[in-house]
Amino acid sequence: MATKPHDISPDTTPGEFWDNFYGAEDRVWSGRPNAALVREAAGLTPGHALDLGCGEGADAIWLARQGWRVTAVDVSQVALDRGAGHAASEGVGDRVEWQPHDLSVSFPAGTFDLVSTHFLHSWLELPRERILRSAAAAVAPGGVLLITGHAGFPSWVTDPDPDVHFPTPEEVLTGLDLADGEWDVLVSGVHEEKVTDPEGNPATRTDNTVEVRRR
Numbered sequence: 001m002a003t004k005p006h007d008i009s010p011d012t013t014p015g016e017f018w019d020n021f022y023g024a025e026d027r028v029w030s031g032r033p034n035a036a037l038v039r040e041a042a043g044l045t046p047g048h049a050l051d052l053g054c055g056e057g058a059d060a061i062w063l064a065r066q067g068w069r070v071t072a073v074d075v076s077q078v079a080l081d082r083g084a085g086h087a088a089s090e091g092v093g094d095r096v097e098w099q100p101h102d103l104s105v106s107f108p109a110g111t112f113d114l115v116s117t118h119f120l121h122s123w124l125e126l127p128r129e130r131i132l133r134s135a136a137a138a139v140a141p142g143g144v145l146l147i148t149g150h151a152g153f154p155s156w157v158t159d160p161d162p163d164v165h166f167p168t169p170e171e172v173l174t175g176l177d178l179a180d181g182e183w184d185v186l187v188s189g190v191h192e193e194k195v196t197d198p199e200g201n202p203a204t205r206t207d208n209t210v211e212v213r214r215r
C-alpha cells in the first residue's frame with residue numbers, strides 16, 4: 001500500500017483496480033488478523049460484526065473464530081472469493097457472509113454490534129469520511145465502531161508522497177460527526193506496529209485507532 005502505482009488509467013473502476021491488485025499474487029496480506037482488532041475486540045461479547053474493506057478476510061475469519069457472525073465487505077470479488085476459501089478451510093465458512101460493495105456507491109443493510117474497518121485506504125478516489133459516517137450509523141445501541149488507519153508512511157518508504165495526508169485520530173473523530181451525548185470514545189490514539197518490509201526485514205509502521213461505543 002505504500003507506493004502509488006504509476007499506471008492507473010482515469011477510467012479504472014475500484015473493482016477493476018482492486019481485482020487486479022489481488023489477482024497479481026496468490027496471497028497479498030499475511031493472513032494474520034490486524035493487531036488493533038485483536039487488541040480491541042478480544043474483550044467484546046461476540047454478536048454480529050461488519051468488516052468494511054475486508055480484503056482477503058483475515059480479520060473476518062479471526063472474528064468468526066471468536067464466535068462472531070460476520071458480514072465481510074470489499075469491492076474486490078477476487079479478494080472476497082479468496083476470503084471465502086480461507087474461511088471454509090478454517091471451518092468457519094458458515095459464519096461469514098461475503099458481500100461485494102463499492103462503498104462509495106452502496107453500503108450493507110442492517111445494524112451491527114461491531115463495525116470494524118482497518119486500512120480502508122485506496123489509491124483511487126474514496127469518500128472515506130462519508131463511508132465512516134455510514135459505518136457509525138450502522139452501529140447498534142451498545143455496539144462499537146473500530147477504525148484503524150495509517151498515520152504515516154511505513155519506515156521503508158524513502159520518498160513519501162508529500163501530497164498524501166493521513167488523517168489524525170482527532171480528524172477521524174471530527175469527520176464522524178457523532179451526535180453529542182450518544183457515544184463514548186474508548187480509544188483515540190497513534191501507535192507504532194512492528195511489521196516486516198516487502199523484503200521481509202523488520203520495520204515499523206505508525207497507525208491510528210479510533211474506537212467509539214454507541215450508548
Ligand SMILES: C[S@@+](CC[C@H](N)C(=O)[O-])C[C@H]1O[C@@H](n2cnc3c(N)ncnc32)[C@H](O)[C@@H]1O
Binds near residue numbers: 014018029056102
Ligand atoms: C489496504 S487494503 C486493507 C485490507 C484489510 N482490511 C486488511 O487490513 O488487510 C484496503 C481494502 O479496501 C478495499 N477497498 C478499496 N476501495 C474500496 C471501495 N470503494 N469499496 C469497498 N472496498 C474498497 C480494497 O479492495 C482492499 O481490500
